[in-house]
Amino acid sequence: MGDFKHLVIVKFKEDVVVDEIIKGMANLVSEIDSVKSFEWGHDMESQEMLRQGFTHAFFMTFNKKEDFTAFTSHPKHLEFSATFSAAIEKIVLLDFPSLLVKAPA
């Protein structure tokens, strides 16, 4: 079994300062050891029809599901979640054990 992944894709509300939200997220993951890695991206590439208004993807990787659970119940995460929830217009969230089919050479 590979890593456990937490994937969040969102569309932010129009008046939101996205850089501040992302800075908050970067601080959060740096403070919580159970987060193995964190990366994100802003889509300005794909077809609008297929993007469906979503603009940002955030991926966190954990060594195991228990580490993810520890993250979600961490007081700093709960605090940040309130800020994050207030900033988004729509969201899809997926949590799953990741299966690596093709590894980087």
Added chain:
Amino acid sequence: MGDFKHLVIVKFKEDVVVDEIIKGMANLVSEIDSVKSFEWGHDMESQEMLRQGFTHAFFMTFNKKEDFTAFTSHPKHLEFSATFSAAIEKIVLLDFPSLLVKAPA
């Protein structure tokens, strides 16, 4: 600049044999060198409300955007896309340069 990512999240149609689709995708990425890595997951964890019916996430990583473009225009990808499109009930697709904020230790 980090890797270029292609993220697809889907809900499959009810009568689809998902294993066959995933096998087809694994074959596809193994045959196309410009795909650096490929991983996927099936969410059976998160809250239904936040998952919004989506069940599967597929991530492909490319060294650069040009490699992604080469992938999307590859004849085998075009062929597979037809099969894939027929199998899905809904989809969100995001393509973006990925920014690594916290790297694996």
